[in-house]
Amino acid sequence: MPVLLVSRHGEPERHNTIVTDQAGTLLGGSEPLEEGASAYASSSASPSKPTKPKEKPIPRAAVQQQAPVAPPATSSPSPTKKPAPKPLKETEKSPSLPADITVTATRVLRPGQAIEANRTRLRMQHDGNLVVYDEHGKPRWATMTFGQNYQAVFQADGNLVVYNGDGRAVWASKTQGHNGAILRLQKDGNVVIYSSGAAIWASKTQH
Numbered sequence: 280m281p282v283l284l285v286s287r288h289g290e291p292e293r294h295n296t297i298v299t300d301q302a303g304t305l306l307g308g309s310e311p312l313e314e315g316a317s318a319y320a321s322s323s324a325s326p327s328k329p330t331k332p333k334e335k336p337i338p339r340a341a342v343q344q345q346a347p348v349a350p351p352a353t354s355s356p357s358p359t360k361k362p363a364p365k366p367l368k369e370t371e372k373s374p375s376l377p378a379d380i381t382v383t384a385t386r387v388l389r390p391g392q393a394i395e396a397n398r399t400r401l402r403m404q405h406d407g408n409l410v411v412y413d414e415h416g417k418p419r420w421a422t423m424t425f426g427q428n429y430q431a432v433f434q435a436d437g438n439l440v441v442y443n444g445d446g447r448a449v450w451a452s453k454t455q456g457h458n459g460a461i462l463r464l465q466k467d468g469n470v471v472i473y474s475s476g477a478a479i480w481a482s483k484t485q486h
Contacts, residue, residue, distance in 0.1 A: 377397060378466035383462075384433055386462070388432075389403060390428065394464060395464075399412070399464040399469075401470055403430060407428075409441050414468075419468070419482070424450050426449075436457065436458055437454045437457030438452060439454065439472060457474035460474040460479065468485050468486045469485040
């Protein structure tokens with residue numbers, strides 16, 4: 280009696296089951312399962328365009344430990360301070376200036392003119408201000424008069440007066456009535472008007 284042999288090769292192959300199981304296998308095991316499966320699926324769907332391996336995120340602690348990068352230097356200039364008054368060149372280069380200077384009447388100081396001692400300068404400025412400067416070029420006293428063509432006059436009556444361009448008095452020491460008075464720039468930095476040896480006016484700029 281002939282025997283019918285049934286071959287087991289007729290069973291369907293289970294390739295789909297094997298592929299599905301492999302899709303859940305992650306190399307390294309460091310990423311979540313869902314991300315690994317989708318990465319495997321995309322690489323299987325388009326073998327001609329392999330995807331780059333996904334970069335691992337840098338831990339936050341490592342980012343915080345990095346040294347801060349200094350910003351590039353800018354070319355914008357920082358605000359600068361105003362330079363301090365320079366010392367008087369005349370006193371630096373001319374140590375022979377007298378310590379005291381006595382001025383007799385009548386003496387006129389026109390714009391830009393000055394009387395200079397070792398530690399004191401009495402200057403009639405171009406802006407109309409009569410100023411006492413010390414040996415470092417620092418203003419110590421001023422009439423605070425401003426205008427064009429002003430001049431200072433130490434008069435024969437003992438009065439020191441600043442006149443404007445029209446000849447009108449805009450400031451005065453109010454020491455009139457002292458004929459023969461003198462104006463002295465002293466070694467202590469003070470400017471004083473004396474009459475018969477007594478001080479009748481002073482700039483009070485001693486230092």
